[in-house]
Amino acid sequence: MSVIENSKLTVVGAGSVGASVAYAALIRGSARHVALYDIAEAKVEAEVLDLAHGTQFTGSSDITGGSDVSVAEGSHVVVITAGAKQNPGQTRTDLAATNAGIIRRMMPELLEVAPNAIYVIVTNPCDVLTVLAQQATGLPTRRIFASGTVLDTSRLRWKIAQRAGVATSSVHAWIVGEHGDTEFPLWSTATIGSVPITEYDLPDGTRFDEAELDAIAVDVRDAAYKVIQGKGATNYAIGLSSARIVEAILRDEHAILPVSTVLEGFHGIDGMALSVPSVVSSRGAVPLSGTPFSDRELTLLRRSADALTTVADSLRD
Numbered sequence: 001m002s003v004i005e006n007s008k009l010t011v012v013g014a015g016s017v018g019a020s021v022a023y024a025a026l027i028r029g030s031a032r033h034v035a036l037y038d039i040a041e042a043k044v045e046a047e048v049l050d051l052a053h054g055t056q057f058t059g060s061s062d063i064t065g066g067s068d069v070s071v072a073e074g075s076h077v078v079v080i081t082a083g084a085k086q087n088p089g090q091t092r093t094d095l096a097a098t099n100a101g102i103i104r105r106m107m108p109e110l111l112e113v114a115p116n117a118i119y120v121i122v123t124n125p126c127d128v129l130t131v132l133a134q135q136a137t138g139l140p141t142r143r144i145f146a147s148g149t150v151l152d153t154s155r156l157r158w159k160i161a162q163r164a165g166v167a168t169s170s171v172h173a174w175i176v177g178e179h180g181d182t183e184f185p186l187w188s189t190a191t192i193g194s195v196p197i198t199e200y201d202l203p204d205g206t207r208f209d210e211a212e213l214d215a216i217a218v219d220v221r222d223a224a225y226k227v228i229q230g231k232g233a234t235n236y237a238i239g240l241s242s243a244r245i246v247e248a249i250l251r252d253e254h255a256i257l258p259v260s261t262v263l264e265g266f267h268g269i270d271g272m273a274l275s276v277p278s279v280v281s282s283r284g285a286v287p288l289s290g291t292p293f294s295d296r297e298l299t300l301l302r303r304s305a306d307a308l309t310t311v312a313d314s315l316r317d
Contacts, residue, residue, distance in 0.1 A: 007031045007250045010072040010114065012106065013082030014038035014047045014065070016232075017122060020239030021079055022051060026058040030243045031250055036065035037072055038082065075114040077246050079147075082106065083123035088229050091181060093125045093311050100315045103129050107137050118249055118284050119144040120259075122242055126179050127260050128312045130273040134262050141262040142284030148260030148275030149175040151241040152183055155220045163216075164192050165203045173197065174258050175220060176275050176297075177304035183275075184304075185217050188294040245280060252282035259285045263305075267298055272305045272312070 009031035011022045015038075022036050036051070038044035048065040055062055065071050072078060083099035103123065110119070119139065121130050126146035134144045152175035154168075161168040173190035177183045190197040198208050227234045248255040260275040266287055278285045293301060 006033070008033040008035065008075045008077075009246055009250070010035040010037055010075040010078045010117075012037050012072070012078060012080045012110070013123070014040065014044040015081065015085065016235040017085075017238055018079075018081035019047045019051075020235040021081060021122070021242045022047070022063065022239075024236075024239040024243035025246060026051060026055070026061045026063060028240075028243050028247065029059050029061055030246045031077070032060060032062075034061055034063045035071045035075070036063065037067070037069060038065075039067055041067035069109045069113055072110055072117075073113040075117045077120065077249050078110055078114055078117045079120045079122060079242055079246065080106070080110075081122045081242075085233055086124060086224070086228060088225075088232075093128070093180060093308075095124050096128055096311050096315055099123050099125070099129060100132055103133050104136055107133050111137060111139075117143075118282075120242065120245055120249075121146045122238065124179070125308075125311065127273040127275070127308050128315065130260055131262055131271070131308075131312050132315060134273075140284070141264065142286055145262075145278075145285045146179065146260035146273060146275075147238070147242055147245060148179050148273075149177070149183055149258045150245060150275075151238050152179065152220055152223075152275075153258050154237065154241055155223050156185055156216070159216050159220060160190075160192065160197070163202065163208075164200060166192060174277055176258055176277075177301055178308055179260060179275060181221065182300070182304040182307050183221055184297070184300045185213070185220070186291075186293070186297060187213055188297060189292055248280040249282055249284070254279050254281045256280070256288065257285075261285050261287055263287060267293060267301065269302065269305045272309050274301065274304055274308070276301075 051063045130146040157171040160171045174186045192200045258275045260273045262273045278287045
């Protein structure tokens with residue numbers, strides 16, 4: 001499926017995550033035009049130059065950018081990665097106050113030059129920041145959402161695929177809730193191919209039991225901490241997963257991805273952004289209201305909502 005003609009993606013923030021989003025989008029041909037914006041002039045110009053030097057090998061995409069917000073003008077999609085990075089030992093919610101201020105200052109400027117764009121927030125804590133940004137801008141909830149647990153879901157499917165000896169694309173399972181410490185898998189509907197996950201015969205002749213699934217869930221939840229401890233940042237996988245979200249928008253795919261939108265009457269949850277399977281298209285993201293949850297999973301979803309609401313309330317003016 002081809003992208004919207006003359007489509008433009010702007011990535012805000014030229015740090016390791018933003019540069020990786022731009023790099024992934026160029027390589028995958030996610031948009032016809034890619035722009036990189038950051039107030040750090042020397043940094044953003046260097047990143048743009050480095051990326052531009054490789055455009056012979058990226059097909060139809062090109063890269064521009066700079067330190068003036070006008071580089072985002074006319075964008076169809078804006079991916080926001082700007083903010084303080086998560087350091088070893090920090091949780092995503094530890095970043096809340098600093099990054100909330102950055103988002104509040106930035107959104108009016110971006111809206112002025114890209115009033116019709118769909119906004120995807122990657123900056124952490126992405127769920128809380130999505131709520132604050134949506135309230136500050138008044139944008140429809142479908143037009144401003146977070147990357148959520150798209151990456152966490154990829155981590156989960158990879159772990160299961162490794163254990164089951166199948167392709168990652170043959171695993172159908174979701175991480176939902178907060179993009180953070182209260183996230184959890186929807187084991188009740190998880191399958192490998194068409195086989196329920198607890199009924200799949202593993203290569204060693206066993207099947208997944210509750211203890212092993214719990215261990216996988218913990219490993220997925222804590223994966224970012226391990227990467228940050230070892231190399232200082234997570235960037236490649238979030239770059240790829242963000243590019244995938246951009247493609248679903250610009251190609252009007254109606255793809256189902258676990259992005260984080262501000263929920264309205266979703267299993268009784270209102271006003272908080274949480275990741276649930278959602279239809280992503282050129283109109284934005286709309287949660288799948290019919291997504292089934294077990295009683296335990298509903299309890300966990302509400303726990304995620306309560307935890308994030310506490311953080312969001314502490315940041316409101």
